[in-house]
Amino acid sequence: xxxxxxxxxxxxxxxxxxxxxxxLLVINRESAEPFLDGVMTGITFNLDWLxxxxxxxxxxxxxxxxxxxxxxxxxxxxxPEFTTFSWGAMLFCAGMGTSIMFWSVLExxxxxxxxxxxxxxxxxxxxxxxxxxxxxxWGLSAWALYALPTVVIAYSFFIKKQxxxxxxxxxxxxxxxxxxxxxxxxxxxxxxxxxxxxxGTSLGLGVPMVSAVISELLTIEESIGLSIGIILIxxxxxxxxxxxxxxxxxxxxxxxxxxxALALAIFVLVCGPTLxxxxxxxxxxxxxxxxFLQMSFYTDPNGQSGFPQTWTVFYWAWFAAxxxxxxxxxxxxxxxxxIRELICSILLWGSVGSWLYFAVFGGYALHLETNxxxxxxxxxxxxxxxxxxxxxxxxxPFSTIVLIFFLxxxxxxxxxxxxxxxxxxxxxxxxxxxxxEEPARWxxxxxxxxxxxxxxxxxxxxxxxxxxxxxxxxxxxxxxIYLLLTLSLVKWLKEDxxxx
Numbered sequence: 092x093x094x095x096x097x098x099x100x101x102x103x104x105x106x107x108x109x110x111x112x113x114x115l116l117v118i119n120r121e122s123a124e125p126f127l128d129g130v131m132t133g134i135t136f137n138l139d140w141l142x143x144x145x146x147x148x149x150x151x152x153x154x155x156x157x158x159x160x161x162x163x164x165x166x167x168x169x170x171p172e173f174t175t176f177s178w179g180a181m182l183f184c185a186g187m188g189t190s191i192m193f194w195s196v197l198e199x200x201x202x203x204x205x206x207x208x209x210x211x212x213x214x215x216x217x218x219x220x221x222x223x224x225x226x227x228x229w230g231l232s233a234w235a236l237y238a239l240p241t242v243v244i245a246y247s248f249f250i251k252k253q254x255x256x257x258x259x260x261x262x263x264x265x266x267x268x269x270x271x272x273x274x275x276x277x278x279x280x281x282x283x284x285x286x287x288x289x290x291g292t293s294l295g296l297g298v299p300m301v302s303a304v305i306s307e308l309l310t311i312e313e314s315i316g317l318s319i320g321i322i323l324i325x326x327x328x329x330x331x332x333x334x335x336x337x338x339x340x341x342x343x344x345x346x347x348x349x350x351x352a353l354a355l356a357i358f359v360l361v362c363g364p365t366l367x368x369x370x371x372x373x374x375x376x377x378x379x380x381x382x383f384l385q386m387s388f389y390t391d392p393n394g395q396s397g398f399p400q401t402w403t404v405f406y407w408a409w410f411a412a413x414x415x416x417x418x419x420x421x422x423x424x425x426x427x428x429x430i431r432e433l434i435c436s437i438l439l440w441g442s443v444g445s446w447l448y449f450a451v452f453g454g455y456a457l458h459l460e461t462n463x464x465x466x467x468x469x470x471x472x473x474x475x476x477x478x479x480x481x482x483x484x485x486x487x488p489f490s491t492i493v494l495i496f497f498l499x500x501x502x503x504x505x506x507x508x509x510x511x512x513x514x515x516x517x518x519x520x521x522x523x524x525x526x527x528e529e530p531a532r533w534x535x536x537x538x539x540x541x542x543x544x545x546x547x548x549x550x551x552x553x554x555x556x557x558x559x560x561x562x563x564x565x566x567x568x569x570x571x572i573y574l575l576l577t578l579s580l581v582k583w584l585k586e587d588x589x590x591x
Contacts, residue, residue, distance in 0.1 A: 097534055098255075100276060102520040105283040109545065112284070131276040132565055135400040138567070139390045142407040143399075145570060147387045149235040152577065153434050156242060161584055162431035167249035171427035173342060178428075180345040182421045187441075191229065191448050192501060195520065196480050198225045199453040200467050203460060207389070207398045213468070221457050222375040225449040226384050228406050230379070234441035236410045238434050241420025243576040245425050245433065251583060256423060256518040258415050258572060262581030270545040277521050278572060285565040286512060287545065297505045298546075300323065304484070304498045305475035308491070322546050330513070330539035340561040348503045352444075355493075355500060356451045362456045362488050365586050371402035371449035375514040414434035416570065419515045455482050513539040516555065 111387045115123075156162065171178065199221035206217035207224065227332075244261045246252045253260040259275030266274060303322050328344075356383070360368055379386070389399045425433050459465040463485055471479050486495045516538040517530035 097531065098520055098522040101279050101283075102534075104276065104280050105516075105520060106541065108280055109287055109541070110282060118578055121338060122584070127564065128528055131405075132400075134564060134567060135404040136397075139400050139404045141410070141570065142404050142566075143388050145411070145573065146232050146236060146407050149239050153235055153238055153242075153438075156453075157301050157431045157434040159219055161588065162429065162434075164246075164250070164430045164584075164588070166243060166245045166428055166430065166433065167426035169427055171425075173424060175436075176242050176349075177342050177346055179436060180349040181342060181424055181507075181511070182417075182437060183440055183444045184345045184348050184504065185417055185420050185511040187445065187504070187508070189300065189501050189508075190507045191445055192497075192504060193297070193476075193480065194229070194403055195225065195445075195452040196456050196483050197471070197476055199449070199457050200460065202456065204468050204471075207396070208397060218379060218457060218461050219374065219436075219447065221384075222371060222453040224376040224386070224402070225453050226379045226446050227383070228403065228443035229449060230442040231438055232387065233406065233410050235447070236407065236414050237417040237421070237441065239573065240414050240424070240576055241421045241437060242430060242433060242492065243580045244418045245422035245428075246580060247268070248422060248585065249426060250587070255287055255521065256419055256515075258419070258519075261574040262572070262579050264305060264582040265575050267581075281565060281568060282415040282572075283516060283519055285412040285569060286516065287542070290368070297501060299477050301501050302481055303481050304494055304501070307481050307485070308494050310345060319547050322543055325502060325506055325509065326539065326543040328502060330543075331560040344503060345507050348500070348507045349444075351496070351500045351503065352448075356447055358493070359455055359487065363451075364458045367458050368451055368454035371454045372446075375450075376553065378448070395460075412566040413571070415572070416515050416575040419518060420511045423514075423518065429553070452483070459486060481509050488529055509539070509542065515543065516542075 120400070166178045173181070202224050203217050203221040204212055206212065206214075206220050208220075210216045210220065240258070240261070244256070244258070247255055247261040247263065251263075253263065257279050259266070259278045262275070262278065263270040269275060296506075298318050299313075299322055302317050303312070305317065305321070306313045386403070389403065391397075391399055421433075421437065428436070456467055460467045465482060467479050467482065470482050481494075482488060484494050484497055513535050514530065517534040520538075521530045
């Protein structure tokens with residue numbers, strides 16, 4: 092593997108934007124936090140129709156691409172670089188991280204307490220929808236947001252032979268020469284900022300969760316020192332993986348991740364209320380499929396419960412903000428796949444993995460709550476989110492071993508997202524990245540240490556939340572990037588494969 096040269100403009104601008112923006116947000120966090128929260132509320136309530144239409148509209152576009160005459164187009168010459176399992180493992184781990192471990196337990200409990208459609212709290216109907224909405228939020232719609240950028244970037248890189256792995260290059264079909272000018276540079280810097288903020292969200296979920304598990308195992312108090320120690324361990328793992336690159340590092344870590352995640356899910360399924368979990372998943376999956384259209388366009392303008400804005404629209408904005416990162420990484424590892432295979436695999440690999448965790452962990456948590464075995468709603472109200480996860484794990488057989496296994500899995504799960512992220516960040520900030528080349532190793536490590544330093548600084552001063560919120564707000568201009576990507580791809584396809 093050859094190493095490519097750094098683009099000093101993108102690299103320097105991105106580091107400067109991240110540093111200055113983070114410092115300003117942290118210094119002014121007391122005023123910035125309510126302001127950004129207000130902006131976020133305004134976006135989710137005033138642009139709910141836009142994000143709902145965008146997400147569902149992608150299904151139509153992806154179906155046209157996958158099952159139309161363009162579906163057979165092969166992205167790059169030769170055989171695929173990775174086995175189907177390793178390829179699927181890398182794309183799933185890059186997209187989910189520790190977020191799936193966190194929300195698969197908590198989301199059903201939140202929905203049980205505050206259900207959609209004006210249903211009675213903590214009733215049978217609320218229980219029916221508790222896992223259903225988790226399956227919806229982390230299923231086909233989420234992965235559709237990831238799939239479109241992936242296809243366009245892969246087409247740009249492998250078919251159009253663009254010299255760099257950047258969003259701006261994938262928009263060249265529309266932007267033309269402007270892809271190399273200020274507009275293109277601004278797009279790439281925006282993508283880097285949204286990626287860093289998206290990773291901040293993952294750290295914001297992962298660090299407290301791991302800290303709570305370690306606190307339970309070692310009977311020590313949670314502290315900033317413990318959080319910093321956790322981040323440093325993560326840094327060693329993901330920087331090592333990113334240093335060794337796609338083949339020796341990221342691929343192997345992702346394979347291990349999927350095997351361990353599957354083992355934990357099977358353990359809970361077998362040792363937990365197996366028949367209830369299977370029955371509840373079947374019922375929840377049926378409800379989701381039957382009401383998919385309603386859930387996709389649900390904005391509740393008359394009842395104004397805020398449920399779709401707080402959950403669905405927020406998720407679509409969050410996933411849209413991180414989609415360019417997933418698209419860049421998955422496109423890079425998808426050489427030799429067809430457009431049809433790429434789209435179908437992203438939707439199915441991603442959705443099935445997410446559904447498995449919500450079915451097992453969400454179903455198990457709901458069983459504890461509804462059968463009076465453990466009042467997770469009280470734990471959530473009185474002790475917070477991470478306490479719920481610890482209590483659920485403690486309720487399992489061999490709880491100490493389960494906690495240790497969960498802890499190791501959490502470290503690896505987030506590491507697989509972060510090593511992919513450092514690879515993508517260094518790819519964006521590389522001048523040219525031809526097929527067969529990788530970003531320089533020192534460049535990957537610089538971004539790895541940058542992410543670690545940023546995370547430690549923000550956690551130390553309590554400024555992580557404002558950076559997370561600002562990154563999701565960046566999803567608004569990214570909607571325009573979706574449009575540019577779509578128009579660029581359609582133009583290229585019609586030029587390269589005209590009707591006979």
